[in-house]
Amino acid sequence: MTFLFNNYARRSLSIVKGKGTVVEDSSGKSYLDFTSGIAVTNLGHAHPAIVDALQQQSEKLWHISNLFESPEQEKLAESLVDGTPLAHAFFCNSGAEANEAAIKLSRKHSQKHVIITFEQSFHGRTFGAMSATGQEKVKQGFGPLLESFRTVPFNDKEALVNAADDQVAAILIEVIQGEGGVNVLDHELVETINTLCREKNILLIIDEVQTGISRTGTRYAYEQTNLKPDIVTLAKGLGNGFPIGAMLGSEELFDSFGPGTHGTTFGGNPLAVSVARKVTELAFPDSFTNEVAEKGSYLTKLLSPLLDNGALKAIRGKGLLLGLECTDEAAPFIKQAEEAGLLVVPAGPNVIRLLPPLTVSKEELEQAADILKNILLSTVTIDS
Numbered sequence: 001m002t003f004l005f006n007n008y009a010r011r012s013l014s015i016v017k018g019k020g021t022v023v024e025d026s027s028g029k030s031y032l033d034f035t036s037g038i039a040v041t042n043l044g045h046a047h048p049a050i051v052d053a054l055q056q057q058s059e060k061l062w063h064i065s066n067l068f069e070s071p072e073q074e075k076l077a078e079s080l081v082d083g084t085p086l087a088h089a090f091f092c093n094s095g096a097e098a099n100e101a102a103i104k105l106s107r108k109h110s111q112k113h114v115i116i117t118f119e120q121s122f123h124g125r126t127f128g129a130m131s132a133t134g135q136e137k138v139k140q141g142f143g144p145l146l147e148s149f150r151t152v153p154f155n156d157k158e159a160l161v162n163a164a165d166d167q168v169a170a171i172l173i174e175v176i177q178g179e180g181g182v183n184v185l186d187h188e189l190v191e192t193i194n195t196l197c198r199e200k201n202i203l204l205i206i207d208e209v210q211t212g213i214s215r216t217g218t219r220y221a222y223e224q225t226n227l228k229p230d231i232v233t234l235a236k237g238l239g240n241g242f243p244i245g246a247m248l249g250s251e252e253l254f255d256s257f258g259p260g261t262h263g264t265t266f267g268g269n270p271l272a273v274s275v276a277r278k279v280t281e282l283a284f285p286d287s288f289t290n291e292v293a294e295k296g297s298y299l300t301k302l303l304s305p306l307l308d309n310g311a312l313k314a315i316r317g318k319g320l321l322l323g324l325e326c327t328d329e330a331a332p333f334i335k336q337a338e339e340a341g342l343l344v345v346p347a348g349p350n351v352i353r354l355l356p357p358l359t360v361s362k363e364e365l366e367q368a369a370d371i372l373k374n375i376l377l378s379t380v381t382i383d384s
């Protein structure tokens, strides 16, 4: 008997507290948390500076509504768009909501309605974001869906070019598909996307809900490409566990989101904003993002023997968003890792996704790699 709906396949494990990379369950057993709550607690659990920011704000003001000016939202917006082609921010409470805002803004601005999305993409569970998502399992049973999404295979240049006709308002893309299997956008497609957007007057929306906030070794994953987004969506890591989402947009979109066009009660709530400001202060300096990139390379190097001996088919991703493609189903390995004290998540049926906090130590990376090697190697028969 449960008082909860059964919409999550929950593991029979109840985590009660955490510090940095380590979490503890109700029986007192410790685990290395290489899920970060799915790319959320990017700065680790109970980070003292973030706890302090939240505590201080909680004594001043919890909520005041967007009826009033918000100097704190202004400062957060500035830190998010600094050094990008984007100029303005809208704050909401989740990734799906950030994508809803992007869908609405791109349609209103372009006065067109078709949005190109990709197979295996994930954009959230609200009606618009679900319709945009390129995975049948997410949409099953909820039809008819919104019609205006045109889904093409990921990394298929020809299909993309064919889909990009004069009705297209926007291309909505993840630079690395997180939920869909840690699939990295081919560099070859970058120029195609840029050309299509320019020639057909198509807006480029990059969904950085999972890849943003320094997860891949730069503040945003698109910064490692030549893409020039008109809109970027964020959530997950932005509040380190405090719910907040954001849509960032270029200067030219400003007038299309005038007073009364869009909104949400809690968006840019003072508690969320105080936390997110501390997160960007800590996670955006180059010294920090460079370390994330180095840790990602180190972890990849530690795991590379598993490629050489055939236990893994591929290691994909960037920074600390890594996907280990197994030769078979990932689920049994994930269970074994949990028993050995390491929490990881799948991404599609055959991929183990590694999402440690970006603050993870070298020693913790080594411990996790040892656990993974033990588990994955035990399944390979080594030829003698």
Ligand SMILES: *Cc1c(COP(=O)(O)O)cnc(C)c1O
Pocket (backbone or CB within 6 Å): 093, 094, 095, 096, 097, 099, 122, 123, 124, 125, 174, 178, 179, 207, 208, 209, 210, 211, 235, 236
């Ligand atoms: C998680 C995720 C979303 C949805 O975010 P929610 O906060 O769960 O609504 C959207 N896009 C991507 C790429 C995601 O990983």
